Amino acid sequence: MSEDHNHEAVIPGTHHVVPHHFASAFAEFDASKFGMWLFLVTEILLFGGLFCAYSIFRGLYPETFHEAHLELNKTLGALNTVVLLFSSLTMALAVNFAQRNDRKKSALMLVITLLCALTFLCVKYVEYSHKFHEGLLTAGFYKFEGIKAQNPGLFFSLYFMMTGLHGIHVLIGMTIITWVLIRTRKGDFNSKYFTPVELTGLYWHLVDLIWIFLFPLLYLIG
Amino acid sequence: MSEKHDHEHEHDHLILPVSLYVKVFVGLIILTGLTVLTSMFDFGIMNIVIAMIIAIIKSCLVVFFFMQLKFDDLGNKVTFASAFAFLVIFILLTSSDLFFRKHVEPLKIEASANQGETDQNKLRIATPELIVKGKQIFQVQCVSCHGAEGYGDGPAAAALNPKPRNYHTGQWRFGGSPTRIFHTLTVGSPGTGMAAYNNLSIEDRYALAHYVRTFNDHNPPDTPEDLKAAGLTGDKKAVVVEEKPIPIEMAMEKIEQPDEVTIPRGEKLMHPEAPGAKIYEQKCLNCHGLNGVGAQVALNEGQSPRVNPMTKGWQGIKADWLNSQSNFISVVSNHFPGSSFAGVADLTKDEWSQIYNYSRELSQAR
């Protein structure tokens, strides 16, 4: 830290200037990644509240959950699971290719990730439309007649809250991935500096992680 | 955690082979298929256990390999794991409440609806057995407001306005004869904390009525008007007309409606030029109504005047406080127990005379 103040630490091959309060480029990368893991902790706790509500209501109304979940489309749910897992693969590869300085492949992987995300949202749209049509809505608006167990609206409230919050995070993820894609194509990243891609990857894997739990809990109640 | 010495070196970022990612993906797909498959069979409680185990394995694959946590430093590992630790605490302790509540057993006293004697003509006559039974029920259902000795000073009374009935005063809002008290127990006392106790059987309500009458020696018997009002005449077996409580939704709607403070103003102030009329208008009108008709009239017309308790009409009443001016002053200048009347304190001697005479006039009207 004994350089004079005018020295700008630019990472070679990019336009990125290492902020002066960091001792080195690695320090910046290390701190940024740590910061992202801290943020993921907050996401776990945010969704955690919904998982807590799920545990409580499933414990209180097991028959309701069993009967109500039959109205969900397992095939579409499984399809969405596969799509999201695949998008996690492509996102991880996008980071990997950025590390290898392969800008073209990294961008391609990002595009495929985006398409997968879009597919996910389209499938969700189909599912939601079906629910609205059938009156399978939140408890206060619930109109469907076919479930005999008590308080079926609670299950669908949970369904919409959990998949809804997840869907919002998919949208946010798509926005961030688009931004990273644009920067990748502009040549902002290389093997020495790819932090935004790495951090985006971490975020996207979290989105996948949440769905790994949502799918069996909502769609596969045995 | 000391700082890494890296000023000059490049840190080698770990670059995993692409094939590893693909293998992990394949594993994830297989596990997904497995979880779908197992959900098609009924393993009882094990279904959710198996599903969660598979989900945890899948998450580990994503976290350790896609997110590279396996190859990352301890700080990130501890950080991420701690999130789940706190989440588990949240779910566990919340469950320790939601799943471990005792179901409240109904109180094991003799009271329950539709049991026991229902002939009101019989029940309205006090018997030692009824009084003992009434005392038993009173000690469970009533003491929290009315106090163990019936002075209206139970623990909950601190927060009630108006205060609960003090049975020793011999004052009653709707009348102190057995059928009248039975009626109060049946429908409650509007504008107060006294609820309707029609969940108790008819016999239980009469038992309570007889018990609370024992606190004061001078409580009235049933008059012919009382019997008429109760639908009991002579020895005919009484037809019990029970009102069902209103549905919860309706009660909630009624609670949300704002109170109205209007007293009927259909008529004009009597003898408005009388000196007492001005004082009446300033100090008495809002609660006692035009010409002393009382807030009860407003209540009967479906309004909800915010006067607790309801002021009765003065027409035709004979009461000590209207018999002499000194009585009038002593009653009206003090807080009236059991009501929100705080007393009138700032009148001159002449003014007291005026309002006394005016009030007498109102009571003798019609």
Place this chain on the structure above:
Amino acid sequence: MSNSSPATSEVTSPDYLHGQKGLWSWLSTLDHKRIGIMYLFTTLGFFLVGGFFAILIRLEHLTPGKTIMEANLYNTVFTLHGAIMVFMFIIPNVPASFGNFLLPIMIGAKDVAFPRLNLISYYVLWAGAALAICSIVIGGVDTGWTFYTPYSIRTGSAVTLMALGVFVMGFSSIFTGLNFIATVHKMRAPGMTFHKMPLFVWSTYATAIIQVVATPVIGITVALLVMERVFHIGFFDPKLGGDPVLFQHFFWFYSHPAVYIMIVPGFGIISELITAFSKKTIFGYKPVAYSSLAIAFASFIVWGHHMFVSGQSYLASMLFSVATIIIGVPTAIKIINWTVTMYKGHVSWDTPMLYAMSFIFMFSIGGLTGLFLIALSVDVHLHDTYFVVAHFHYVMMGGTVMAMLGGLHYWWPKMFGRMYPEKLARVGAFLVFMGFNTTFLPQFVLGYLGMPRRYYNYEPRYQPLHQLSTLGSWILASGLLLTFGYLLVSLWRGKKAPANPWGARGLEWTIPSPPPVENFTKEPIIFDAYPYGEEYDHKYPNLFPASGGAHV
């Protein structure tokens, strides 16, 4: 002028206040010190607003029944007092003002880990505050600051807007906490080990852990409340099969750790004040440091003690009661160690130390009265009475606000390069102390005698105590207004401050007052925490010149 340490008062390095000029340079700053100052003025401004509502409450309680407002307005006034004080003042104030300003300096860093995130967190606070202000302008909220369901679902007041405001302000807290954890782990100067960090850093770090873990849960809670009101999801609504007590679990899982967000930074300030004004190193550095972490972790297992009479199961109530007893232990360790630190120290009674002593006295009362409340059987009688109100005001105001005022006076010369007037400050401290105790001590008695909280009416027998409490509120308000008054005036008229007016020993006192933009113009010399005593005089001969205190 100052006879402070050499090489600090030349003009080659501009101080952070004057380095860049103009409003935009402040609004777009990435300097943690400027961000800290902006937070300071903002949160103290909200404190005055919340205090205004408090004065209204106390005025209303001069008489039973109506004094200056109707019952419905009263409900709104006490709700807003609580919500503004909790979410807009006391949670952000010490961490984001003092934490932002001091944390990097205390660990020898140039800035926090993520300066842009820091600035964003400040604007996010304003965004949330804007939503809250909209809610207040429309007519406010009348549910109590706890927003209990089902009333908060049904009431027509502006709950949705206020809930959204709380949601957004939560992000400010999360970003601050996240930044601080990353800063402490990754930005310490070479040689600054964890066990050389000042205790204020430990406490800020522990607070940051709570902020990151707990705040998302209030986020989901208020989000679900809004969903209840708009989409009738039914989780917390008995009409739809939900459970209102579940809302309370969600709410208190954050709000209990939140009270430790409020107090733990205050603990850190007290450690700094007591050591500086006793000229002695802290007794039991490691116990005090780790007790902050212990409190942070333990705070997550006790939330149900707010729900003893809500219909919670006996099992849960017992678990939470026992867990709460445990949390008293690390707190007691601190009080004991602070007191022992003063023993045989060279104690001086400047205003910051007066506030530290107020803290010890009043926080102890607050903490000990908490013991009454965690005993299940006693809590049945005291819950929702003025006893609880007095308890939490003693810990939050008698605790955190006293610590904040002490820290404000202690670091005022460092932040602004000006001294405050010491005589006037002592008058202010005295008024605050007397006013606070006059306001809140009677409330313990009121609660014990049965006066419920959040009640508009009360029986005439409570009136004398209420009137005494209201009188106290006027004394307290005058002390606070006097204090803020002379502090503001000192920005222009105060004596210029030396680098180390107190003769204290910490990294922040080795740099000029106010500090230069990059904090350290040379690589800082890292020493043990609180290096008071002759051995350190020899070891670091020129680092702590005997410039003495401001009062010398």
